[in-house]
Each structure stands twice: as C-alpha cells, then as structure tokens.
Amino acid sequence: MTTPTDSGAGAPARVSRRPPDWVRLPRQTLLRHLLLAAVVGLLAFWLSDNVGAFTDLQLSNVAAYTIALAGLTVLTGHNGQLSLGHGAFIAIGAYSTGLILEHTSLPIIVVLLAAMGVTAVAGAIVGIAAARLRGPYLAGATLALAVALPSVAIKWSSIFGGEQGIAVNPLTPPSSLGLSFPPERWVAWLAMLVALIVLVLLANLLRSRVGRSFRAVRDDEISASLAGVHVARTQVLAFVVSAACAGLAGAFFAFNVQLVAPAGFPLALSIALVTGIVVGGIGSLVGAVWGGVLLVYLNQEATDLAKHFHISAAAGANGALLAYGVLLVAVMLAFPDGIQGGVRRLARLVTRR
8 A cells, every 4th residue: 555645835645655564564574484485385285276186296295395395495595505415315314214114103293303403414514524515616516416315225125125225114094184184195294394494494403603604604705713703513404404404305305206225315415506506596596496496397397398209218307407497598598596586577567666
C-alpha cells in the first residue's frame, strides 16, 4: 500500500514504497527464516501429495542435492575454500547409512545423525590438511580424494561390498499414514523436511559471528587474523559443516537408490556439485535450491534428449556433462552472479517501476 506524503507547499507529493505491515517479514532472523521455511514447506508437501511416485523420487533427489549444495555454498561461497571432491563425502554418508542399516535396526533419525557424524569426522581430517593448502593445491587435493575413495570400497570388498556395493532396505512409512501410503512420498517428505531444517540452520549460522568469521577469512586471511579470527580453526569448521551436509545428502541418496556402490559416486558427481553452486548463485543458500533443481532435471532432460535422437548409451551418458558445460557458460554470460543473482536483478527492475 502506498501513502502520499506532504513535503511542503508547491513540492510534488512523494509516494512511499514501504510495504504494508502484513507483507513485511519479522525482523528477528530466526523467526523470519522459520516463517519462510514454513511457507515453502507447505507448498512442497502439497506438491508432493499431488504427483506420482517418480516425481516424488525427483523431489527427494532435489532435496538431497540442495542439502549438499548448501553445505558447499558455506565452504566455497562464504569461506573461500574450493573443493572439487565433495562427491567423496556424499559417498561416505551413503556407505555409513548402508552399513548401519545392514547391521542394526536403529530409528531413521539416529541413522541420519550417525551418517552426519561419520562424515563430519572425515571432513575434520580433510579440513585440517586443507587448512594448509591454498587455491589450486586445495582443489587438486580434494579432487584426488574423489578419485581415490571408490577404490577403497573395492579394496575392502568384505566390508563395502566391492563393485556390487551394499543393498539398502527401503524406508517403510509409519503405519499412521496408512498401508497404501507410497514409500517414495515418505522419503520425499523426510528429505524436504531435513533440507528445510538444514537451510534454516545454515542461514542462521551465516548471520551469526561464525558466519562473519567465515566471510572475513574468505576476503582477507591476514586482516581476519589481525582482527582476532583463528583462520585455520575457522577453515576447518567450514569444512566440517560442509562435509556433514554432504553426508546427510548421501544418506538420502542411499534411501532413493536403495544401493550404495562405487559407480554411484563418480568424479562427475563432484564436478556437478561445483557447477550447481556456480549456476545457482555461489554465495546464496537459495542458489543451492536452484542448483539442486538443475542437477536433477537437467540430467533427466539430457537423458531423454539422447533417447529422442537415438544416441548410443555411452554417448548419452556424457550428455549431462555436456549440458552442464553449456549451461555454465550460458549462465555466466547472462547472469555472472548465477540464477539467484539474475532473480534479484529482475526483482529490482520490477520494484523500480
């Protein structure tokens, strides 16, 4: 609602662009984020309740990618550490989930927390080493991690199942939802709920003193150190947070595929994650959602396109990688700040009119 205001005799009346009270969000950061998450969550659950099993599976994958990309956004977008091997942390989370479910009957929440914990420990170990590296050396070290980790699963096949991997039992919906409730929808609901919780927690973390320390280290390590920020500890913490998110995403990938095998975590997965945060908007958690949508639907569209033009399976498998490359160049030319940056620019143009 706009309100004309008097600015003096003879002066043109200025029009206030202040939005009405019912449009303005709460000023408290946590309350504002919870309100936005509740609105998005209701829309997502309504959408899931009105689609088929395949779309529910895609929504679950979007949520899993969003969790991983949000963690990578914290590491790369806010702390300035480039990781080309985050697919390895997703693999650790997925294998942890498969092994826990194979040998125990723990509740799902405990399984998710355990997968996060194992991956966070791995992230701390890698983060301590990564704190000593910079630029291309850090990227190369994390790339080597993504290349080497599948070999570990093959080497100790008695534990990790070798090339065949580990079968993961499907999640069973609670009996309160009815006997005919689709299991794909149950996994999608869980994944979307966890993704929203992760986004709210990370959004509040980035608005806190810790988040400001992340950005201070990213902008200038020497200045941050002079200001009292422990640079190495901050970088390790960012790596732990990011790895824990990747492990949580890996758990949901294990639920969706119901199999954990080395072939599910190729180097292309790590490259796709980096592409996702760049195309979505490298410093934005909302950009992680855009990236998750693209990684799921772009891959599906590339596969369908290959089938439409009768391209061989081997060539079609590389279609998604080619699409990522083309999309990355196109988005960088049109929107240097990613899709979320383009949305912000478009919103500013609309509100100025």
